[in-house]
Amino acid sequence: MGKIEYEVVTIRVPKTIMNFLRGMEKAYGVTAEETIVNDLVACVECELEDTNGEDLIKMWKLDPVLKEFQNGKVRLSSIAH
Numbered sequence: 001m002g003k004i005e006y007e008v009v010t011i012r013v014p015k016t017i018m019n020f021l022r023g024m025e026k027a028y029g030v031t032a033e034e035t036i037v038n039d040l041v042a043c044v045e046c047e048l049e050d051t052n053g054e055d056l057i058k059m060w061k062l063d064p065v066l067k068e069f070q071n072g073k074v075r076l077s078s079i080a081h
Contacts, residue, residue, distance in 0.1 A: 004065055011036075041069045 013036070021032035028035055045066055048056055057063055 004068055038069065041065065045069075 018032055021028075021035050024035075025031055030038065044062070047053070048062070048066075057066070
């Protein structure tokens with residue numbers, strides 16, 4: 001699998017949501033940040049499936065990212081920042 005390039009972004013998340021995600025890290029087996037990234041990729045994938053987005057997947061070269069995340073939850077700690 002090719003290397004996936006990541007970008008660091010700053011987002012505003014309600015504090016109660018972040019507290020919940022941090023509190024659930026042990027149960028989820030991933031950090032709060034990893035949960036956000038994994039869920040974001042899943043949302044994009046669902047959006048593409050709903051729109052029959054094969055052309056968009058090809059145009060934006062999303063296939064490697066979607067496949068990597070389909071193979072299991074990606075651990076950000078294993079990714080070079």
